[in-house]
Amino acid sequence: MSLLIWPIALPIIVGALVFCAPRGLAKYLKWFSVVAAATTFGLCITCVAEAPPSWTVNGEVLLALDGLGSLVLLGVGFFSLLMTLYSAGFFKPGDISESYYYGNILLSVGAACGVAVASNLILLALFWGLLGIPLYLLINTGSERGNTVAKKTLLILGGTDSVLLLGIAAFFVSTGSFDMLVKSQVPVVSVAAWFGVICIIIAALAKAGAMPFHTWVPDASETAPVPAVAMLPASLDKLLGIYLLARVFLTMYHIPNSVKIACMLIGAGTIVFAVMAAMMQHNLRRLLGFHAVSQVGYMVLGIATGTAIGVVGGLFHMLNHAIYKSCLFLAAGAAEKRTGETELARMGGLAKVMPLTFVAAVVAAFAISGIPPLNGFASKWMVYNGIIAAKDMGFVWVIVLVAAMFGSALTLASFVKVLHSVFLGQPKEPRQAGKQPGILMLVPMLVLSGLCILLGIFAVRLGVNKIILPALAGIEGIDEAAFNQTLAGSWGSGTATILLIAALIVGLIIYLFSTFTRAREDESYVGGEVGTRAEMYNFEGVEFYKTVGEMPLLKNLYKQADAKWYDLYEQLRRTTFYITGWLRKLHDGVLHTYVTWCVVGLVVILWWLLYSYKILGRAF
Amino acid sequence: MKILTDLWAFLIFPGFVFMAVLGMLVSWIDRKVTARVQYRVGPPLLQPLWDLLKLLGKETVVPRGASRLAFFGAPLIGLAGAVFVGTMVGVAMFFGEGFYGDLIVAIYMLVLPSLAIIMGGIASKNPLASVGASREMKLIVGYELPFILALLVPVIQSGGQLRLTGLLEHQYANGSFAASISGVIALVVVILCMQAKMGLVPFDQAEAETELTGGALIEYSGPALAIYKLTKMLMFYAVPMFVVAVLWGGFGGLTAWGIALGVVKYLVLVVLMTLIRNTNPRLRIEHAVKFFWGVVSVLAVCSVVLAAIGTYLGIEWM
Numbered sequence: 001m002s003l004l005i006w007p008i009a010l011p012i013i014v015g016a017l018v019f020c021a022p023r024g025l026a027k028y029l030k031w032f033s034v035v036a037a038a039t040t041f042g043l044c045i046t047c048v049a050e051a052p053p054s055w056t057v058n059g060e061v062l063l064a065l066d067g068l069g070s071l072v073l074l075g076v077g078f079f080s081l082l083m084t085l086y087s088a089g090f091f092k093p094g095d096i097s098e099s100y101y102y103g104n105i106l107l108s109v110g111a112a113c114g115v116a117v118a119s120n121l122i123l124l125a126l127f128w129g130l131l132g133i134p135l136y137l138l139i140n141t142g143s144e145r146g147n148t149v150a151k152k153t154l155l156i157l158g159g160t161d162s163v164l165l166l167g168i169a170a171f172f173v174s175t176g177s178f179d180m181l182v183k184s185q186v187p188v189v190s191v192a193a194w195f196g197v198i199c200i201i202i203a204a205l206a207k208a209g210a211m212p213f214h215t216w217v218p219d220a221s222e223t224a225p226v227p228a229v230a231m232l233p234a235s236l237d238k239l240l241g242i243y244l245l246a247r248v249f250l251t252m253y254h255i256p257n258s259v260k261i262a263c264m265l266i267g268a269g270t271i272v273f274a275v276m277a278a279m280m281q282h283n284l285r286r287l288l289g290f291h292a293v294s295q296v297g298y299m300v301l302g303i304a305t306g307t308a309i310g311v312v313g314g315l316f317h318m319l320n321h322a323i324y325k326s327c328l329f330l331a332a333g334a335a336e337k338r339t340g341e342t343e344l345a346r347m348g349g350l351a352k353v354m355p356l357t358f359v360a361a362v363v364a365a366f367a368i369s370g371i372p373p374l375n376g377f378a379s380k381w382m383v384y385n386g387i388i389a390a391k392d393m394g395f396v397w398v399i400v401l402v403a404a405m406f407g408s409a410l411t412l413a414s415f416v417k418v419l420h421s422v423f424l425g426q427p428k429e430p431r432q433a434g435k436q437p438g439i440l441m442l443v444p445m446l447v448l449s450g451l452c453i454l455l456g457i458f459a460v461r462l463g464v465n466k467i468i469l470p471a472l473a474g475i476e477g478i479d480e481a482a483f484n485q486t487l488a489g490s491w492g493s494g495t496a497t498i499l500l501i502a503a504l505i506v507g508l509i510i511y512l513f514s515t516f517t518r519a520r521e522d523e524s525y526v527g528g529e530v531g532t533r534a535e536m537y538n539f540e541g542v543e544f545y546k547t548v549g550e551m552p553l554l555k556n557l558y559k560q561a562d563a564k565w566y567d568l569y570e571q572l573r574r575t576t577f578y579i580t581g582w583l584r585k586l587h588d589g590v591l592h593t594y595v596t597w598c599v600v601g602l603v604v605i606l607w608w609l610l611y612s613y614k615i616l617g618r619a620f
Numbered sequence: 621m622k623i624l625t626d627l628w629a630f631l632i633f634p635g636f637v638f639m640a641v642l643g644m645l646v647s648w649i650d651r652k653v654t655a656r657v658q659y660r661v662g663p664p665l666l667q668p669l670w671d672l673l674k675l676l677g678k679e680t681v682v683p684r685g686a687s688r689l690a691f692f693g694a695p696l697i698g699l700a701g702a703v704f705v706g707t708m709v710g711v712a713m714f715f716g717e718g719f720y721g722d723l724i725v726a727i728y729m730l731v732l733p734s735l736a737i738i739m740g741g742i743a744s745k746n747p748l749a750s751v752g753a754s755r756e757m758k759l760i761v762g763y764e765l766p767f768i769l770a771l772l773v774p775v776i777q778s779g780g781q782l783r784l785t786g787l788l789e790h791q792y793a794n795g796s797f798a799a800s801i802s803g804v805i806a807l808v809v810v811i812l813c814m815q816a817k818m819g820l821v822p823f824d825q826a827e828a829e830t831e832l833t834g835g836a837l838i839e840y841s842g843p844a845l846a847i848y849k850l851t852k853m854l855m856f857y858a859v860p861m862f863v864v865a866v867l868w869g870g871f872g873g874l875t876a877w878g879i880a881l882g883v884v885k886y887l888v889l890v891v892l893m894t895l896i897r898n899t900n901p902r903l904r905i906e907h908a909v910k911f912f913w914g915v916v917s918v919l920a921v922c923s924v925v926l927a928a929i930g931t932y933l934g935i936e937w938m
Contacts, residue, residue: 008838358687370728381724385721385782398776405768410732413758416757425742498623500700511843515678515693518679523760524745525833527748543754547909548758
């Protein structure tokens with residue numbers, strides 16, 4: 001028995017126990033789950049540290065751990081622990097059924113760990129599919145909307161899971177093995193290889209939530225409980241989807257340039273279109289959900305360049321995204337808990353009453369918008385350099401680079417809207433300084449925002465050299481030497497941070513030697529109006545980009561997006577219903593119709609039989 | 621010791637102090653030219669300095685119920701960003717130093733002063749300031765697309781160079797990028813974007829004195845307002861200098877003659893900005909965004925395509 005089984009088995013067994021826990025134990029379940037998640041994280045660390053031998057049955061390697069798997073395993077353990085902690089502080093008794101919620105959470109932890117350590121592709125597909133079940137159950141919270149969205153999620157993920165199985169079969173045809181850790185680097189020339197590459201990439205993109213398989217992410221973000229969203233679509237699913245994509249690109253196949261270019265374009269399109277959609281959202285969770293789609297674009301783009309710095313940047317972005325996006329969801333959860341709202345129009349002014357949450361949210365929002373020197377900037381910057389380094393693919397780099405950089409400005413725009421409508425701006429009702437989010441909720445947020453800063457300042461020294469490059473050990477062309485060669489004298493975030501702090505100190509000195517210390521409070525000036533008349537003037541987040549949304553071409557685009565023209569699932573659903581609509585017309589319950597169809601069918605069969613036995617041909 | 625020289629560069633030359641002096645000088649030129657256009661005498665040379673010092677002595681007022689952290693923190697972000705860009709450009713031009721990919725860092729840092737105005741606006745708990753902030757953000761979204769496109773022209777022409785020093789060296793060796801058709805178009809596009817970045821008429825919707833009474837900055841007073849004004853002066857140095865370095869040949873070599881030529885180019889850009897702002901009315905925000913996403917972006921795309929074709933076929937004048 002290898003040690004590698006334990007991070008999978010422990011949470012699944014405990015999860016099953018939690019599921020069956022009697023009602024009387026409900027209030028202890030959260031602590032029980034926190035301990036289980038912490039133990040799992042501990043097991044993950046042990047596995048990575050001890051590098052245990054792989055688990056082999058009948059000569060088939062089932063579980064094994066290499067660099068990339070270790071990275072994902074640690075990430076899964078870490079984020080699961082933080083989210084379970086947050087959940088323990090987030091839900092009041094009676095909000096949810098504890099056994100149902102924590103059981104599902106632990107089950108997803110086990111399945112995600114399974115994906116990270118699986119070496120056999122069939123086993124990977126098993127855990128991959130298993131991960132969809134708790135997600136379905138967590139989204140399906142009982143409301144009608146939750147039911148629809150859960151069904152949609154299950155269909156998209158389940159559908160692409162079957163595509164993954166086809167891809168695995170094709171991989172087996174090419175290599176004669178299900179072991180994906182063996183560096184087979186199948187050249188993509190045969191039909192089987194092409195089929196395999198395309199199928200597995202589709203599955204990876206759907207799990208990560210890239211376009212055009214993205215539509216379940218914003219919907220699920222809106223309906224599932226916040227900590228579950230922060231854990232599954234925002235962090236674990238991204239880690240796993242990009243993990244599989246990286247495996248396809250780095251070890252399983254030798255990817256031709258045409259596939260790289262196609263993936264780069266998918267990435268660039270995902271960045272821009274998803275962020276355009278995000279800008280116009282009025283629901284905080286949905287907005288964050290669209291960003292969870294948009295950011296995938298950078299990861300896909302980075303990995304698809306195939307250059308050392310691009311791949312490192314893409315994987316680094318995967319990690320960074322999980323950090324700041326889950327932090328943002330957690331902050332959104334804290335705001336939601338405080339106000340009971342998710343609509344931007346009904347929040348506002350929370351910075352004054354929840355200062356620590358505000359600070360965490362600002363750091364994460366700036367990180368996702370790529371403000372230097374935070375971690376989001378560091379990884380985006382690497383992806384950009386990777387794009388430029390991939391010049392051998394023609395001028396496609398110009399298009400994707402512009403899309404990626406412009407997408408960054410749009411990301412900033414929609415987070416300005418969030419910060420305005422949730423934390424700053426004009427509050428809809430006077431906010432009393434009341435209860436802060438509890439320590440269990442604050443700690444994960446502050447840890448994550450601290451990581452945003454830390455991984456930003458020490459992007460190369462800590463993020464790349466200590467985390468990403470060891471994960472890519474053994475992959476040709478991507479090592480410290482190749483990385484440093486491209487980046488001789490690179491973006492020194494450490495120096496830059498010291499300089500930026502120096503500038504802040506200059507500013508502070510200006511403050512301190514002036515009237516700043518004697519600041520006076522006064523009502524804000526609203527064109528001379530006072531009292532209730534001044535409060536009538538209110539600028540809501542909904543209005544922020546209204547003028548942009550009403551511009552000629554965009555207006556149509558947004559209208560079509562609202563009508564779900566660009567929702568692959570919705571289109572398929574409509575097509576299905578259109579076809580079944582015709583079939584339904586045939587099912588009218590009138591005997592004559594059925595008899596007619598039977599006769600027509602018989603005639604067709606008879607004609608075909610006669611024709612195939614050359615009876616008809618000879619007769620004519 | 622590297623960090624000490626970096627700090628010296630950042631705070632004294634060619635960073636903060638140098639930029640502040642030059643920025644004040646240039647904002648004086650801006651005001652003087654404006655005055656001459658309007659048949660006025662204009663302020664004395666030291667007026668920008670006196671303005672700043674006076675603001676430092678004025679009372680600080682905070683809107684009731686606003687987050688003080690965001691309200692007072694916001695101006696500092698902009699100051700830091702402006703000094704950083706100015707230092708990067710200055711170090712590249714004067715000392716020929718830089719790091720890999722600093723062009724991208726510069727593009728991102730150039731957003732910080734605008735972000736500072738936005739954060740200050742939304743932290744003011746004032747609807748007029750929020751309107752101003754939303755306009756500033758829309759403007760950024762508008763001009764950022766053509767700005768990035770136009771800045772890719774030199775990158776393409778130099779064969780994927782992402783270092784400011786690399787771009788400068790390429791220009792010292794092969795002549796300025798603006799000497800080609802694509803370069804000229806890119807320069808025009810960048811000048812228009814620069815006008816918006818600086819928040820000068822016709823792109824001053826965020827402050828719009830007549831309708832928003834100062835917009836995003838409406839609640840600011842005293843030292844915090846002084847920092848915003850100072851940031852704007854620093855940007856008056858940093859942005860045109862960045863354009864000269866990236867597109868217009870830099871100093872044309874580090875000789876006295878070259879530096880004089882660089883200063884002349886820089887002053888031409890400054891006077892051009894002043895003249896544009898004095899001869900145009902303010903656009904409405906949706907018109908501004910439409911302008912940048914329409915005509916200007918099309919121009920920028922043309923320049924990128926020309927540059928790509930020119931580089932591919934090896935035609936220098938394209």
